Amino acid sequence: MNANTQATWLGHPRGLFLLCGTELWERFSFYAMRAILVLYLTDKTINGGLGWTTQDALNLYGIYTGLVYLTPVLGGWLADNFLGQRRSIIIGGALMAIGQFTLALPNSIIDPYELHAFYVGLAFLIVGNGLFKPNISTMVGHLYNEGDNRRDGAFTIFYMGINLGSLLAGIIAGTASTEFGWKAGFLCAGIGMLMSLLIQMIFANKYLGSIGIEPAAKKQLRESGAQQKQPLTKVERDRLKVIVVMSMFVIIFWAGFEQAGGLMNIYSQEYTNRMIGAFEVPAAWFQSLNPFFIILLAPMLAVFWRRLGANEPSSPIKFAMAMGFLAMGFVCMVGAAMQQGGDMSVKASMWWLVGAYFFHTLGELCLSPIGLSLITKLAPLRLMSVMMGTWFCANAVANYVAGLIGSHVGDAGPLAIFGGIAATAGVAGILLVLCSSKLVDWMHGAEGTKASAEEQKEPTPATA
Template identity: 35%
Template sequence: MTTSNATAAAARHPAGLQVIFMAEMWERFSYYGMRALLVLYLVNAIGYQRADALQVYGLYTGLVYLTPLLGGYIADRWLGTRLAAVIGGAVMMLGHFAMAFEPLLNVALGLLIVGNGLFKPNTTSMVGMLYAEDDPRRAGGYTIFYMGVNVGAFLAPLVAGTLGERLGWHWGFASAGVGMAFGLVAMLRRQALLGRAGLREGQAHIGWKDLPTALAWCLGSAVLVVAVLAFAKVAAAPWAALPGLGKLALGAAVLAAVAWLPGKLMAPQARQPVTPAEVQRMLAIGLMAFFVIFFWMGFEQAGGSMTLFADEQTDRHLLGWEIPASWFQAINPVAILLMAPLFSILWLKLDQSRYALPDPAKMGLGMIVLGLGFVVMAMAQTRAQAAGTVGPLWLTSVYVLHTIGELMLSPVGYSMVSRVAPARLVGLLMGVWLAGIGVANYLAGALEGLLAGSGIDPYVFLLGSSIGAGILLLLITPLLSRMMNRRD
């Protein structure tokens, strides 16, 4: 093989990336279909007040990203990464179909939360398993994986959003379930391309012999959801009577328990003593997970306050036709599909040059760009309050700026976790990373309520929090880089 051919072969990504790309694409179609419709459905169909709908949205999306902490542990401890992802996808499919029936709303949301906890951290971890630890293609591979996420995210508002807003809400939710079914088929039919990624020792592939285990976990998930809902109904009155500080303290205690329990019950092979270098690398991941809360708290306004802004304060009429409010959520994935290949090339070139940026620096710059989007959003809000509505280009420009910030932060973060985490703890630490996003999602929905009465505009608060966190992250980048690169 000539040198040029060898270089070209090295630049190609593993075939298994195609499998995870397709599975994640359809799973994200299902998730973003739900995301596009949930707040609009709660406000316009069920009659929720704006603050209540945003609270439900924040709680749902927060738990969707918090449960991966347990999902990664379950994969490391019992199921293996690949089987856990398959089971999670099946539970999510059931949840989406349950959303087609209004009386099952809470059960459906519970199934989606549990299923995503098993699916998300494990498909994300499998991408890293396709590459050697020092493979320079890893960051580019996660960017390509991220394109799969955003193909699904682009299709979801156009298909599920249109069906939901025009034909009937439950048609939109059911279409998300069909998308999840396609994702499962994509993963199972072409899993040979994944090689050994995500399999337990001695396991050749996921097949019919795993069906009893999968059915047992699906049934157990449904029972768990029903039990939690029953407990929540009993606990609703005491919770409402609890003062704000008490709720905060109890929530912090639950988060601490969720973080502590997996480590305490860790599998023997994963419970090996951690070395000082591994402690520093794990601490670096934890610190970065804290910082990205400020990014996602702003970014996830897309499915909440920004969707309501599109519905209520944006002039959506075009040639006598009204653009569905959910369609604005398609701007972000379109921008990602256009720009992700450029960022993939950019990171590869930079990382191989003298101008390489450490991962924390890339992510800090992404937070600052997100803040610039909220500068535009605050201006749009002011104009809309004066004139009633604003043109669609305001939201479009905000989504594009947020997308640039996302491409500088999200795929870089996933790649960083898979590279820095000790191999025996990668599922758990990917769950920690996603749990940080979960906290941010909850805060995104609760933000208006938390700021009520303070006189602070939420968009002004978000531009300050994201830019401030980005600057601080840039300042401590040298320290974080040393911690992440420590080896025994």
């Protein structure tokens, strides 16, 4: 099944919206857990938390989120060579549901093994995510033939689905945790994961047909008639170079951006004036600002890119813009730290955080959906899930670095950390602009530029 044989809705294959729904509830599950993880770890045991120090909690957060983005490399390889993408999604989703419900087990059941159950739950989430995450994104690309100009728009729609789940997660899990305790928040995450599984299991055959069933490496061998895997062509090697180089800059971006779940989460809880009249805004609600802004801004940005037409910037330039927006967001956090004036008993205005999330969201929209689309344009079919996993591997490194950076807030102070991230992002954006021409050359026409006659003689990787 491909884009030419499927019924469409809003100009896209209906399978896209099935994948959106599957990913929406999986991301609800992930972000519901992420919104309360650090708060649960650092809360007093008398309140149902584990009573960890801020540094220990942020170190674990960095390790966990790093592993969550590292395991997709293995999950992509298993899907490409043995399981197929559809089977990988089902197995991964089931493992993540088990993990969330393990975290939700009441203390009265698991005492005195609460900490052991906590680590077991995290392990199930890490392994399950490795099978789920690279394959759901890759299947979006398989809905479209090579050269189909709807692909970037499809990933924008897909990304909006992700962030609708994230928006609901912060509000629902934050409210449930405040009213009924931390375990209620983890229970909400588990229910969300079950919803994702049910949607995929009930509707996949109808709306996806054969997409994702056969392992990609076996499918390419069968269709090419070759007896064994063929070596990469020059065009394929150059395109893979682009993925590797862009991944380096992705690490810088996400290392700053992922402070949202760690350092900025704690900053909103402890150092921000969250009062609106007599109502105190729950700290977890700030986690919903990012998806709210994405849902608001994504359609406008998509229209903006389309109206630019031939003047639309290349992916490297969009990535450079993302770095600039990230820097502007942390300039807002510098403003919050300066308002405190070094006195941690003084609480900063919450509008600094709102401004930071706004600029970070603009940066994310210039980087994340563009990156997902780019992988499906550049990666050979037989390596597509692996390369999607490698792309997420950059997030693994970034999340670990983010945890390390955030854990030193007690030593360096928030002003130094926020200012350092802003400066680093600004320099990275300038470097991307300087090397953008070479990166576009290595894409060999993947973004609409005309390839040379010699390049066209070589077979280029199929993407659907």
